[in-house]
Amino acid sequence: MLPTDTDSLSLTFAALADPTRRAMLARLAQGPATVKELAQPFTLSMPTISKHLKVLERAGLIQRGREAQWRPAQLQAAPLRDVSAWLEDYRQHWEANFDRLQDYLRKIQKGDS
Amino acid sequence: MLPTDTDSLSLTFAALADPTRRAMLARLAQGPATVKELAQPFTLSMPTISKHLKVLERAGLIQRGREAQWRPAQLQAAPLRDVSAWLEDYRQHWEANFDRLQDYLRKIQKGDS
DNA sequence: TAGCTAATTAGCTAAATGGTAAAGTATGCA
DNA sequence: TGCATACTTTACCATTTAGCTAATTAGCTA
Numbered sequence: 001m002l003p004t005d006t007d008s009l010s011l012t013f014a015a016l017a018d019p020t021r022r023a024m025l026a027r028l029a030q031g032p033a034t035v036k037e038l039a040q041p042f043t044l045s046m047p048t049i050s051k052h053l054k055v056l057e058r059a060g061l062i063q064r065g066r067e068a069q070w071r072p073a074q075l076q077a078a079p080l081r082d083v084s085a086w087l088e089d090y091r092q093h094w095e096a097n098f099d100r101l102q103d104y105l106r107k108i109q110k111g112d113s
Numbered sequence: 114m115l116p117t118d119t120d121s122l123s124l125t126f127a128a129l130a131d132p133t134r135r136a137m138l139a140r141l142a143q144g145p146a147t148v149k150e151l152a153q154p155f156t157l158s159m160p161t162i163s164k165h166l167k168v169l170e171r172a173g174l175i176q177r178g179r180e181a182q183w184r185p186a187q188l189q190a191a192p193l194r195d196v197s198a199w200l201e202d203y204r205q206h207w208e209a210n211f212d213r214l215q216d217y218l219r220k221i222q223k224g225d226s
Numbered sequence: 227t228a229g230c231t232a233a234t235t236a237g238c239t240a241a242a243t244g245g246t247a248a249a250g251t252a253t254g255c256a
Numbered sequence: 257t258g259c260a261t262a263c264t265t266t267a268c269c270a271t272t273t274a275g276c277t278a279a280t281t282a283g284c285t286a
Contacts, residue, residue: 013130017123018244022199029203035263048245050264055243069253069262077206084200084207086135090142091197093190131274148233161275163234168273182232182283 008060009086012079015059020044021052025061028075035071121173122199125192128172133157134165138174141188148184 015021024038039049053073056062061080062073128134137151152162166186169175174193175186 007132009135010130010132013126014243017126017130019120019123020244022122026202029206036261044244045246046263047247047265051244054264066252071263075203075206077203080200080203081207083196084204087193087197087200089139090188090190090193093142093188094194094197127273133274149231157274158276159233160235160277164274167234179282184233 008079009082011059012061012083015055015061016083018052018055021056024052024056024073025075028062028073032065032072032074035073038073121192122195124172125174125196128168128174129196131165131168134169137165137169137186138188141175141186145178145185145187148186151186 016025020042023041027033027038027041035046035049035053038053039046042049053062053064056073057064059079060076063076065072065074129138133155136154140146140151140154148159148162148166151166152159155162166175166177169186170177172192173189176189178185178187
């Protein structure tokens with residue numbers, strides 16, 4: 001989609017579509033961390049880490065501060081709340097084997113026995 | 114991340130990071146639909162629609178069948194259940210203004226008053 | 227068989243993404 | 257002032273993605 005792929009949900013989903021970034025969020029769920037701390041589990045260069053953080057920031061998933069030479073990042077969960085709200089419309093489809101129930105309902109409606 | 118960006122959650126999030134595909138899923142939540150039906154709300158070419166459907170299929174979000182010359186698609190919600198499960202670890206962070214509470218706790222822990 | 231509809235495949239382009247190394251900025255400290 | 261640490265910016269490369277048109281496959285119907 002060319003126009004406004006910048007919609008908030010798309011930005012959030014795109015940010016979450018990378019295991020490195022999800023691991024960073026998991027770390028930040030424990031509390032704020034510096035860039036170096038966030039980089040530590042990975043074998044990635046610092047610029048790459050910086051880029052990932054920028055993606056998370058653009059999606060509103062983290063907020064960044066300044067403390068001396070450190071740039072601590074902090075989790076901001078609001079976009080995750082939006083994802084959760086989006087998901088709710090589909091909950092019935094995965095609960096209680098809803099897919100198979102739907103199959104059955106469709107079958108009998110077509111008189112397919 | 115170079116290795117196995119093909120992990121299931123990443124595939125699902127990437128598939129959801131596009132408003133066209135999310136609209137297709139919303140349509141499919143009402144019941145199965147042919148490719149043409151799914152294309153109808155958009156001004157996109159059929160090949161483009163086909164590609165979007167392939168992304169959804171690869172993520173396991175739809176299943177496709179064959180009925181004469183039609184290829185009906187059907188929602189498969191299991192990957193959304195996985196997303197929901199992943200989200201749960203963060204629920205406390207967005208409920209009850211948890212972010213601000215965390216700020217406060219951090220402050221008093223540092224004796225920052 | 228021919229022709230129609232439905233959909234995919236092939237081949238292309240432009241832009242975004244994820245990675246790198248090298249250079250630059252900001253802050254604290256000797 | 258000068259140096260070390262923490263991090264970002266710049267410039268580059270390879271891959272993926274989203275879009276297109278044109279051509280092809282699949283199945284129904286006359």
